[in-house]
Amino acid sequence: KAGVTQTPRYLIKTRGQQVTLSCSPISGHRSVSWYQQTPGQGLQFLFEYFSETQRNKGNFPGRFSGRQFSNSRSEMNVSTLELGDSALYLCASSRDQRSGGLLDLYNEQFFGPGTRLTVL
């Protein structure tokens, strides 16, 4: 079974531009989450999508947005790029398996290789 894929793997942009990153989850996984990793802030949660709906959102400005398509693929967009947006962006997918009304019963997450964004 193929893993989580992310495109592009590397990206160089200039301040003020916008960027779109793509993530294809593992087949059968319905939840897709995005994380930002920087040396100063570590790994931080951006948002999570499930069945084309944003289910959870981290503490990031509105310049960061995302969406999920009916095939569970997800994109995230960053508008008006700033130097501080330079980071490794990681996407994760999970099966989001629930049973008997229990939440979070089995939700192991698997990460893609990441997109390394450099803003000049």
Added chain:
Amino acid sequence: GIQVEQSPPDLILQEGANSTLRCNFSDSVNNLQWFHQNPWGQLINLFYIPSGTKQNGRLSATTVATERYSLLYISSSQTTDSGVYFCAVVRPGTASKLTFGTGTRLQVTL
């Protein structure tokens, strides 16, 4: 929000040595995962372990949810074990949101 602390922050071992990495969390969790981040940035799943003990080859992990900690054991370390190890947890009711610790950077030397 929940706090996740990992110790030690840095660890240097000689090949063949054993080590224990610790993850403390400040509140109850539904899920806990251990990851190894390779030099290219990819997070590799090691364990999905909300509670109990699991073993996979030279690695094993134990989570004591009631006492809010988890341990990752690496035995007979190899140079390929070098990298950063992260613990990440999910609070109840937060769907799939992982909160990561700051990581333990491990260097295994010959």
